[in-house]
Amino acid sequence: MLIVDINHGALDLALEYEKxxxxxxxxxxxGKLERDKNFKEENKNILSKFKIISKKETPEFSNYxxxxAPVHCPIDVKFKTFHDAVSEIISKKYPKTVEKMITVTGVKGKTTTTELLKHILSEKYSVFCHNSSDGSITPVTVLNxxxxxxxEKKLQIYDFLIxxxxxxxxxxxxxxxxxILENYSIAGGKRQASIKIYSLKNSKxxxxxxxxxxxxxxxxxxLKIVKNAKIISKYPLKFNYLKNDFEFNESVFGSHFIENSVFAIELCSYFMSFGEIKNSLKSFEIKNRMNVETKNNYAIVKNIxxxxxxxxxxxxxxxxxxxFETGTIIVGGDLGCTCEEINIKKLADLIKKYDRDGVKFLLSGSVGKSLKEIINLEFVDINNYAVEENTLVIYRSNLC
Structure with missing residues (x-):
């Protein structure tokens, strides 16, 4: 058996199979072991259990x-994905827990959807939730x-694990x-983001x-098909779904919340009434995901x-x-946040598309510094910016 990619959990899987x-x-x-000496030192006892093939070598796959390997691994041989391997392991180890699990994937809206599910279900049930706000979201992370x-003998205390x-x-x-808003290439162009469709077989x-x-x-x-909701008001957000009117509070901004909430409504309706879901949805808040704050009588919309x-x-x-029609838009953040890096040239073109009278763009962070090489806009420190009009902050970072 050959397990590929220490970066994404090969050691953890190897320990499971060794048992x-x-x-x-x-x-x-x-080449994680060559690159990260601290990781190598911290895991030397585990590493000593297994034969390790270095980045400089290519295994003879026919010997195994x-x-x-991870689904995004750029190899051409037939392999079992980490998603499927983890599925097999947890189905055997934790069959009763799997019955309580809710898993969420997609190109966009994953974190918001998990937060919505957690918020609504927590009104009546004991809920555990892990999403990108908590750290890694690889399939092996679920196993760990x-x-x-x-x-810790805590599995039995939860009604749902998200x-x-x-x-x-x-x-x-x-x-x-x-x-799948964008069917982008993965695995060095060998596969596309739509491959996540095939993993749906792992759920009931x-x-x-x-x-x-x-x-x-x-x-x-x-397969359950979730229909599109009818938007009643864009702010505060109100919409009709399944012949029921739902609304968010004024701290929530952006139509994508409606797109994500219909999934939560459909799933939670198995366990709660629409009345209970409506009440819960109105108290929902999520930090830095197009939520609205007010300062000096101006709205600050943060998408971080x-x-x-x-x-x-x-x-x-x-x-x-x-x-708002007019206002300030701050674009910036950190490079290297995810495996899929943002295209600075295309981002500059996007900014130019919205450049018009009454709209002021500002740049910040390492993304802003890269943009400034292409478009001549003012650079600001996001933490010390004085709000003087309605402002949208778009910042690529876990924290700001």
């Missing part, structure tokens, strides 16, 4: 009866969390695929929206998260200007 009597070999395809909760997972889902009773019940169902072939024996891509930024600017 079952197998002898895994690990390929450090991205099974290859296990379940192991830790089991060691996980945000990148590029697919693992074994669970319910899964949500929020969208899968929710997708009708737009996704119309764009892609999706085969699942228990590591996964901001061009389409998410485009939607944020469109929503902001559609409501």
């Amino acid at each position: 079952s009597g197998k002898v895994p070999v690990i390929w450090d395809i991205y 009866n099974e290859v296990i 969390i379940l192991n830790k909760l089991s060691e 996980f945000e997972i990148s590029l697919g889902i693992v074994s669970s009773n319910y899964s949500i695929l929020t969208n 019940i899968a929710f997708v929206n009708e737009d996704l169902k119309n764009r892609f072939e999706i085969y699942h024996k228990n 998260n590591p996964g901001l891509d061009l389409k998410a930024i485009d939607y944020a600017i469109f929503d902001f200007l559609n409501l």
Whole structure:
């Protein structure tokens, strides 16, 4: 057995397979052990258990009866994904827990959807939730969390366990695929983001929206199609879904909240009444995800998260200007937040698209410094900026 990629959890998987009597070999395809000496030192006892193939070598794949690798791994041989490997492991180790699990994937809206689910279900149930705000969202992270909760004897205290997972889902009773807004390339162009559709087989019940169902072939024996909601008001956000009117409070901004909330409404309606869901939705807040604050009588809309891509930024600017028409838009943040880096040239073109009278763009952070090489705009310190009009902050970062 060959397990690929220490970066994304090969060591943890190897330990699991070792317990079952197998002898895994690990390929450090991205050279983590060469690059991260602290990691190598901290894990030297674990590393000593296994044969490690370095980045400089290429394994002879035919020597192994099974290859296990992340779905985004740029190899051409047939392999089992980490999503499927984790699914098999947790189904055997934690079958009762899997029955309580809700997994969420997609290109955009994963974190917001998990936060909505947690907020609504917590009104009546004991809920555990892990999403990108808490750290890594790889499939192996799910396994590690379940192991830790089991060691702490906490698995049984939760009615639901909710996980945000990148590029697919693992074994669970319910899964949500929020969208594939951009079917971007992964694995060095060998696969595309839409491959996460195939992981839906790991859940008993899968929710997708009708737009996704119309764009892609999706085969699942228990597929639930979530319809589009009818927007009643863009701010404060009000909408009609399943012949019921729902609304958010004034701290929530952006039509994408409606797109994400319909998934939560559909799933939570299995366990709660629409009346209970309505009341819960109205008290929902999520920090830095297009939420609204007021300062000096001006609105400050903050969209701060590591996964901001061009389409998410485009939607944020469109929503902001559609409501306020004029104002300041600060674009910036950190490079290297995610595996998929933002295209600075295309981001500059996007800014130019919205450049007009009454709209002032400012730059900040390392993203802003890269943009300033292309477009001549003022650079500001995001933490010391004095708000003088309605302002949209688009910042690519976990924290600000």
